[in-house]
Amino acid sequence: MNREELKAAITGKWPSAVWEEGNEWATLLGEPEPFPHMMTLLRQDPDLQMDYLFCMTCVDWKTHLTMVYHLRSMAHRHELTVKVKLDRTNPQIETVSHLWRTAEFHEREVYEMFGVRFLNHPDLRLLILPEGWEGKFPLRKDFEDPVNMIRL
Amino acid sequence: MGVIRYLRDIWRGAVSLARGMRRTLYYFLRPKEIITQQYPDNRLTLNLPERFKGEVVMPHNENNEHRCTGCQACELACPNGSLKVIYKYEITAEGKKKKAIDKLVYHLELCTMCNLCIEACPSDAIKMAQTFEHSVFDRSQLIKILNKPGSKIMEGVE
Amino acid sequence: MGAASLIMLMLAGFTFAGMAIFISSLLNKGSVNRQKGEPYECGIPTKGKTWIQFNVGYYLFALIFLIFDVELIFLFPWAVAAKQTGWLALWEMVIFLLILFLGFLYAHKKGALKWM
Amino acid sequence: MWSFQQAAQQIHEWLSERMSAGWALALEMVLAGLMAIGLFAMLGLILVLMERKVSARMQVRLGPNRVGPKGMLQTAADTLKLLLKEGLTPDGADKWLFHAAPIMAIVVSMLLLAPIAFAMDFQLWDVNIGVLYVSAMSSLMVISILMAGWASNSKYSLLGAMRSGAQIVSYELSAGLSVLTVVTLTGSLQISEIIRSQADGWWIFKGHVPVWIAFVIFIIAITAETNRAPFDLAEAESELTAGFHTEYSGIKFALFFLAEYINVFVLCGIGATLFLGGPMPFHIGSWEGLNRIMDWIPSSVWFFGKTFLLIFVIMWFRWTFPRLRIDQLLNLEWKYLLPLGMVNVLLAALIAIKGWHF
Amino acid sequence: MYHETEILETRTDAEGHEWMTINVGPQHPATHGVLHLVITLDGETIVKVDPHLGYIHRSIEKMCESLSYRQFIYVTSRMDYLSAHINNHGCALCVEKGLQVEVPPRAQVIRVLMDELTRIASHELWWGAMAMDLGAFTPFFYAFREREMINDIMEETCGARLTMNYMVPGGVMHDIHPNFQRRVKEFLKDYKRKISEYDEVVTENIIFQNRMKGIGILSPEDAISYGCSGPVARGSGVHCDVRKHYPYEIYSSLQFDEVLESGGDCFARYLVRMREMKESVRIIEQLIDNIPEGDFQAKTKAVLKLPKGEFYSKVETARGEFGVYIVSDGGTTPYRIKFRSPGFSNLSVLDKLARGNKIGDLVAIMGTLDLVIPDIDR
Structure with missing residues (x-):
């Protein structure tokens, strides 16, 4: 399916879909509340079958955080971006690690780098950063580390 | 079976x-x-390719002149801040103030040999040398000043 | 030189090892560092105890070995005498080994030789 | 022709003339002990250098070539370095066992020297159960490894020791069975007797298929017994860093290292004696001229030549093969080598009884 | 699923076996870098593997936020240092996508040639290191002998051996060295002879085959779910070669096969890489005599500015799919940059593959996953 067909197909199955324009791939905007159902649909629907989460990250927009999920269907070869806006002070979102196992590691990374709490994640603890780093989120824009950061 | x-x-x-x-x-x-190269013994015959990026140097001619105008393009191009231009103002013959380098400080310990400074330099003042034996006992010895003492800018380089 | 050489060799072994360790202790001067006493585990302090009740897999082999080793001891005198005793020795040993082999097959079928 | 045998005889006579029998024996023993120590040190230096050179050549590189002419003194320098190193003892270790283990390893490999015939009729102890003695002694090697691994209080060491326990013990059987084929053919356990039985041809030539099979099994078994690759699971460095001697440093580590090489030497010497005639020269039936030339080469040269050939084969294994996994290692023994060895002994007995060997 | 608190202590299972927790790494011969695995063992059998990362974490993503679009490419060489050139390629592609620059054909061909040489070099190193993990030392030197020839070719053209820094947005930094074509051809001739030696020493070896076959079986479903890519996923029969399915540069016009194996075990992953080297040779042979004339670099502005928006580009490195995700706010530096490194996803499958196997198998599995730690930590 190309981009427009994919959009139409998803809108048919998920009528409340909101689309963001101007990107390379179709970009679906999600809300934290119905997000798990939407992801389950994307993963399990035989027409969509987005079984490959090839990239997952978070962007700090200073006012809010945006989770970005890049999905691909290995069978149909179409790609989709899902974005979810999160509250910056208390970011919480449902985990997707039961749908895509790779998300388990990626969510741990996002957890320690951005402080997003993934609900129902099986093993949410620090992956890369050493013990005792909780509370400081290196990839947020306001992170400062006078020792290890070199400003150019 | x-x-x-x-x-x-x-x-x-x-x-x-x-x-x-x-x-x-x-x-x-x-x-x-056997393919072993006996390194310190073959130092004299060791031939490095001319593009090998060993360290940044500033060539001087026999009159102790270089081509650097102090434009800071290299400093801006460097991803790690390995190059620092410390400049001064010289009074030219016509009595005008002209920007020139006092020192071009090169931090070899930060350099990743990415060649961006050489690409960025508008007057071809710096180039990569083929030296590679950079180990020293003290890290501060890796901070080098590229222009030789008493050197000045070559005639005609703007 | 006879059996006395065993004592001599044993003493030589002790002397050799003892001298080496002694000379080494004279030559090096130790420094005190608490981390030197840590058991090596790739630089991470070890967790849990080391001397644990180990998985039985290793010991099973030792047990089976014991059975076969005793059998091997029986074979040694037989092997020396086999040439003189002739056919009788061969048949006896065939039967002996057959029984042993059956035992071996049993152990194999029971999974005693499977690594766990 | 000068030989070890004559030299020993002369020293014995010289000493007997000058003092009482007891003193003479005591002095002889001291001399022999010093020689054993000297042999130990020399073998250690030579074998380590040989290993490094052999591996280097196989790996298309030069190997040690800086210390001394062609790097000959490299191992001496290494030994000096290890002597100067501090020996650490982990805090939680069982101190007594920890220090005793390397000494034990050295003593065991020293004791293994007793029945080796370094030259014709030149043995420390020509015991009538020589082959059995070697089997018995070589199984003691595992004890020092178990001691070292257990005492270190390190998990890597413990795993290594446990592995070697299962491994050495298993391959003991195959080594024993393959030795038995030669014993069956000879009808004696005495080393000198076995050497004499090969005067008209080595067992590898006149023993037919069973001896060939036994020889292969023996080589595999001694590789495993001495913890050499591809059976070096006790010290598998990519899995257990250094296995049972992870915690050993300085000279104690060197002693383990040395003991391993000496064990390789001794067991290869036994293999050379049983299958390749030991100090016995190479003879071809009626070719008198050739036989005379062969006799002219001293018997000790024959022995060391054959032994080093076998050592080279074992090194060759090490630098070619990947390591086996522990269960595959035991499978190889219990499913292939042991049944083959058992059948092979019977085959050898059949040949011995029918007199089919030459 | 076990939690951290549980695995700290040695545990006893229902049958009375005591479990042992053992640290493998960060200083361990088998981890090829500073990977720290906490392994729970029952005897020799692995109950759980828990990777602890970050020993070489430099936060490259954060660093890139303060670097310009020309500068950040060179930092990415330090991620997957074995396919540094392909990493740079991915970044350059992403910047070019944002700038909408057309790369001259000569530059495209040079880039692809360098990519494939890098891939061979990377697989060579993997091959030697993996054989060494399994206890065979000698293949390591044979592999390095051939790798050295590639490095020499690289050094001549790019000026460096490992982190070449040869990419610039819009092309490559220099033109190829005059000797380049001749030396590559010499290398290929020699290499095709040498690669049969590899089979003799390692592939056909019975010990090696027994160590690899049936170990660490990864099903295609798991490979997809765990986000595996590259030879790891292709060993399970997953069609995931970016060069084939999302072609970039001139890959769509080249003749080469996507290497697939169906076994999913260590040996399948091994064979995929071995065959991939031969495919790379094939690609190089097609291109080496057909380098088009022309510019090696497109004209770009001195200061690059990407328009506001998001850009994603992916390339196939030696380890799998490498993605670059740039969020731009219209400035001279990326607002946020995310590298989808193949090693990170490939590592996450380690626990699943290792469970129930022996310690010796763990080494084989890690070897065939081909982990490069800076790539995982970033």
Whole structure:
């Protein structure tokens, strides 16, 4: 399916879909509340079958955080971006690690780098950063580390 | 049947091992294949390709002149802040103030040899040298000043 | 030189090892560092105890070995005498080994030789 | 022709003339002990250098070539370095066992020297159960490894020791069975007797298929017994860093290292004696001229030549093969080598009884 | 699923076996870098593997936020240092996508040639290191002998051996060295002869085959779910070669096969890489005599500015799919940059593959996953 067909197909199955324009791939905007159902649909629907989460990250927009999920269907070869806006002070979102196992590691990374709490994640603890780093989120824009950061 | 297969497995395994042993014996018996380079001994004959990026240097001509105008393009191009231009103002013959370098400080310990500064330099003042033996006992010795003492800018370089 | 050489060799072994360790202790001067006493585990302090009740897999082999080793001891005198005793020795040993082999097959079928 | 045998005889006579029998024996023993120590040190230096050179050549590189002419003194320099190193003892270790283990390893490999015939009729102890003695002694090697691994209080060491326990013990059987084929053919356990039985041809030539099979099994078994690759699971460096001697440093580590090489030497010497005639020169039936030339080469040269040939084969294994996994290692023994060895002994007995060997 | 608190202590299972927790790494011969695995063992059998990362974490993503679009490419060489050139390629592609620059054909061909040489070099190193993990030392030197020839070719053209820094947005930094074509051809001739030695020493070896076959079986479903890519996923029969399915540069016009194996075990992953080297040779042979004339670099502005928006580009490195995700706010530096490194996803499958296997198998599995630690930590 190309981009427009994919959009139409998803809108048919998920009528409340909101689309963001101007990107390379179709970009679906999600809300934290119905997000798990939407992801389950994307993963399990035989027409969509987005079984490959090839990239997952978070962007700090200073006012809010945006989770970005890049999905691909290995069978149909179409790609989709899902974005979810999160509250910056208390970011919480449902985990997707039961749908895509790779998300388990990626969510741990996002957890320690951005402080997003993934609900129902099986093993949410620090992956890369050493013990005792909780509370400081290196990839947020306001992170400062006078020792290890070199400003150019 | 079982016994035959059992013995055949042994035979096949033995043959596969023997083939590997033949290859190692081949090299054992052929000292010509040895590829070791005896590094400190062959230093004199060591030929590095002309593009090899060893460190940034600033060529001077015989009159102790370089081509650097102090434009700071290299400093801006460097991803790690390895280059710092410390400049001064010189009074030219016409009595005008002109920007020139006092020192071009080069931090070899930060440099990743990415060649961006050389690409960025508008007057070809710096280039990569083929030296590679940079180890020193003190890290501060890696901070180098590229322009030689008392050097000045070459005529005609803007 | 006879059996006395065993004592001599044993003493030589002790002397050799003892001298080496002694000379080494004279030559090096130790420094005190608490981390030197840590058991090596790739630079991470070890967790849990080391001397644990180990998985039985290793010991099973030792047990089976014992059975076969005793059998091997029987084979030694037989092997020396086999040439003189002739056919009788061969048949006896065939039967002996057959029984042993059956035992071996039993152990194999029971999975005693399977690594766990 | 000068030989070890004559030299020993002369020293014995010289000493007996000058003092009482007891003193003479005591002095002889001291001399022999010093020689054993000297042999130990020399073998250690030579074998380590040989290993490094052999591996280097197989790996298309030069190997040690800086210390001394052609790097000959490299191992001496290494030994000096290890002597100067501090020996660490982990805090939680069982101190007594920890220090005793390397000494034990050295003593065991020293004891293994007793029945080796370094030259014709030149043995420390020509015991009538020589082969059995070697089997018995070589199984003691595992004890020092178990001691070292257990005492270190390190998990890597413990795993290595446990592995070697299962491994050495298993391959003991195959080594024993393959030795038995030669014993069956000879009808004696005495080393000198076995050497004499090969005067008209080595067992590898006149023993037919069973001896060939036994020889292969023996080589595999001694590789495993001495913890050499591809059976070096006790010290598998990519899995257990250094296995049972992870915690050993300085000279204690060197002692383990040395003991391993000496064990390789001794067991290869036994293999050379049983299958390749030991100090017995190479003879071809009626070719008198050739036989005379062969006799002219001293018997000790024959022995060391054959032994080093076998050592080279074992090194060759090490630098060619990947390591086996522990269950494959035991499978190889219990499913292939042991049944084959058992059948092979019977085959050898059949040949011995029918007199089919030459 | 076990939690951290549980695995700290040695545990006893229902049958009375005591479990042992053992640290493998960060200083361990088998981890090829500073990977720290906490392994729970029952005897020799692995109950759980828990990777602890971050020993070489430099936060490259954060660093890139303060670097310009020309500068950040060179930092990415330090991620997957074995396919540094392909990493740079991915970044350059992403910047070019944002700038909408057309790369001259000569530059495209040079880039692809360098990519494939890098891939061979990377697989060579993997091959030697993996054989060394399994206890065979000698293949390591054979592999390095051939790798050295590639490095020499690289050094001549790019000026460096490992982190070449040869990419610039819009092309490559220099033109190829005059000797380049001749030396590559010499290398290929020699290499095709040498690669049969590899089979003799390692592939056909019975010990090696027994160590690899049936170990660490990864099903295609798991490979997809765990986000595996590259030879790891292709060993399970997953069609995931970016060069084939999302072609970039001139890959769509080249003749090469996507290497697939169906076994999913260590040996399948091994064979995929071995065959991939031969495919790379094939690609190089097609291109080496057909380098088009022309510019090696497109004209770009001195200061690059990407328009506001998001850009994603992916390339196939030696380890799998490498993605670059740039969020731009219209400035001279990326607002946020995310590298989808193949090693990170490939590592996550380690626990699943290792469970129930022996310690010796763990080494084989890690070897065939081909982990490069800076790539995982970033």
